[in-house]
Amino acid sequence: MPAEFADADVVVVGAGAAGLSLAHHLCAPGSPTPLSVVVVGAPPGPLIPPRRTWCFWEPDAGPYDASLAASWSRLRVTTADGGAVEAGLPRLRYKMLRSDDFEALVDRRLAGAPGVRRVEAAVSSVRDLPGGGAEVRVRDGNAERALVRGRYVFDSRPPRVLPPARTTLLQHFSGWFVRTAEPVFDPDVAELMDFRTPQPARGLSFGYVLPLGPRTALVEYTEFSPAPLTPDGYHEALDRYARGVLRLGAFEVTAREQGVIPMTDGRFPRRAGRSVYRIGTAGGATRPSTGYTFAAVQRQSRAVAARLRSGRPLRVPPAHGRRARAMDAVMLRALDTGRIDGPDFFGRLFRGVPAERLLAFLDGGSRWHEDLRIGLRTPVAPMLRTVAELPFTPRRPPRPLPHPPVRTEESSS
Template identity: 75%
Template sequence: MSTNPDVVIVGAGAAGLSLAYHLCEPGSDVPLSVVLVDAPPGPLRPPPRTWCFWEPPGGAYDGALASSWPQLRVRGADGTPTVSRPSPYRYKMLRSDAFEALADSRLSAAPGFRRIEATVTAVGDAPDGRGEVHARDARGEPLSVRGRLVFDSRPPHRLPPARTTLLQHFTGWFVRTGRPAFDPATADLMDFRTPQPSHGLSFGYVLPLDPHTALVEYTEFSPAPLDAEGYRRALDRYTHETLGLGTFEVTAREHGVIPMTDGHFPRRTGRSVYRIGTAGGATRPSTGYTFAAVQRQSRAVAARLRAGRPPRLPPHYGMRSRAMDAVMLRALDSGRVDGADFFTRLFRGVPGDRLLRFLDGGSRIHEDLLIGLRTPVAPMLRTVLELPFRARREPSPPSSTSPPTGHEESTS
């Protein structure tokens, strides 16, 4: 089978579904035909997951949010809290099933949209210059879809050569407590009262939905993920000993592994083939946040195509942001900075709204300089001088880890 749409999107995760959603916005000057190739139910289709981001109230997905918080808290290793109200921003949680329902309501009404369930085997340029997707349907029969443009959101099989590669890996429990245990107005972004690993850092992450219900996660930045028992022990200790939740029920679980690397992800892999999402560099290397960058790119690509213009995928983050991320990753990986102390000092010393702009790559140069003064200056300068002489190397393949999922196909 072969069809000839304007756009073929591979994968219906955050990046693929977001692009389809924006391409099929009603009222386009140039109506587009879109085919979304989604993996059939099974191991290639990710389980329900959580995406988090920040923006002012009134965003496009506010009606589908699980919750949002006007107040953020970071706890140092000694338990001292730093609380900020980063107005005009709110920290928002969107569950993948709610986002899928919202997107499906638009896509099902779009006359040029079609969804195919198939297992993709290859993506590349066709001889005629269009993009081509090779796949197998539910019966195992081969099929191909050619389109003027192809956007591939599948997680990368290998990470790119890099000077530093860490993983952000986490497991979370949605818990229901017997007594009120959470402040629904406050999200705990980082709680460093967790035992710190010998290489990297760890923290707790608590997103309350009501006084009795929250997503509680244990997260590490380190070279390799834990096994299931390691996450269970860490969460057991954090929920019982650190948070003192008492008796609670675990109603759902989620797990994710996110690359944190200064490697370069190609955004274009052929004349008509583009990579989007984590595979296209949407994940912020220093934090793992992805969802907001995916939305910016999806809106920009859709606006150009719906206006009859060729696509353009600029870098998700500017050169200055990527350079600062490379320095932070190397300083953390080398052990020159204490990760828990590094992030605690940032949140204590920088106003919340300014820090969120910085973490999203939207800060100005004078703001970056002021933030830099809140970091350990000597070890960071040493790392700046060292980086140009470090070779980029192929990291170990992430085959032993799950594909990037979770807070954004990412987290905090």
């Protein structure tokens, strides 16, 4: 092992949302038991993902507010026939955070924390050690060597293979940051779902608009379906939505983003060894019914950090409760089989349920009697049929997680 790398209490593999969030909470001021932490991020090159956007909702005052790109107190859902359901959020804000702004915020905390080190390396494997703890290894040419050892290792790298599941869909999307010639956006309202898009044979599609000002916004095309589109397919869908549906007029594309998020009732193990734990999407933090991940990552990393900093035995809690996961399994199966119409399903929810109560439900924070009332707003017969079918539906073997073309950040006309 190179002399410049010492053993640590905690090693975090991956410097994305999950890895940086855990490091951020581990190094919170006032820890009764300071920990030595090593964060292993990817080296410069193709392993570094371009700038990404994370969205979540929480009370107005939050820990990352100084780094937000924007936030909104009103949400809108537009149905397939053009009807709009708009609602205010008296106690919550829908927030947008760019990945480089979040990384800069975390870097400032880590820079002032004793015993914290950031390392750039392409990790080849993480494994338990016979005497306790775990080891992170990297490959140099044809040889593999140890990089750092930790009492605990938290691996946040995205999964390469999805777990066996009864239902697996993908939330795949492509977005343009646009600047229009004329003021066409309402900066006070985030368009959460706009169903005036052609629907795929399986699943659903919608537009998504996050205004940053009267002339600037993130405009996305999103599908919940079995497989990603081609680059031309995304371009055509986005162009049709921006010009034909939103009627933006003349506009410039200043940046682009693209991604794939698994939506599955497969069980992601939170533990990969005696001393190796999975966090983030690989540890089940992605909500199967919506694809939202960032808020669950915060809950999970706060809980892990609190236990480690207090010296209590480590336990990585599930990001989503059992009841929430069961409801997600039903919704995914009903959507995939075509028993429910996706735009109608979400339109009913947003028309019939107060916005903040529905957001609590989507974040797994509602109570069972609230879940029951919300369930009555959905197509009851198809959902009950799916509930009865699920126990007898086999889980299919794992499969590789497909990835879209490399995301790009660029300016174009």
